[in-house]
Amino acid sequence: MATGIHSFKPNPGSTHKTKRIGRGPGTGHGKTAGRGEKGMWSRSGSHAKRGFEGGQMPLHRRLPKRGFTNDPFKKEFTIINVSDLMRFDKGSKIGPEELIAAGLARKIAKRGVRVLGDGLIDRAVHVSAHYFTESAKEKITKAGGTAEVITL
Secondary structure, rough: OOOOOOOOOOOOOOOOOOOOOOOOOOHHOOOOOOOOOOOOOOOOOOOOOOOOOOOHHHHHHHOOOOOOOOHOOOOOEEEEHHHHHHHOOOOOEEOHHHHHOOOOOOOOOOOOOEEOOOOOOOOOOOEEEEEEEEHHHHHHHHHEEEEEEOOO
8 A cells, every 4th residue: 555645634623514504493502593693793893802701890991091192293213323334445435324334224213314323434434424422423423534514
């Protein structure tokens, strides 16, 4: 007898016949089709709302509201460190578009690009951004480059 993947059979008892609902009284699942007599779940088109717990006070209402969020007013910047500028060649001009092209930023945030002074830089590059920290500006100029502030 040839053995192969096509000759495998499931173990006896591991597979069950599908429950054929609403196919007459002889099946044991006729008439009400396993839904009981009356009530919400016996009807078609019934569903409980998200979070509904059968009339019990739902969890999202039992828990207290706490804290404060300032999300609508937070200041979002695209943050670049001085060490990130090392991937550019000496003398290159770096602006928001160049940062996206180099893969350092996916998009420019609402408040623009903010250059932070983390890391070292040893080449003269000309950086245009919306905001520079003092240490970032100092490191860029010390390396022989320029830090130009642009407005939105």
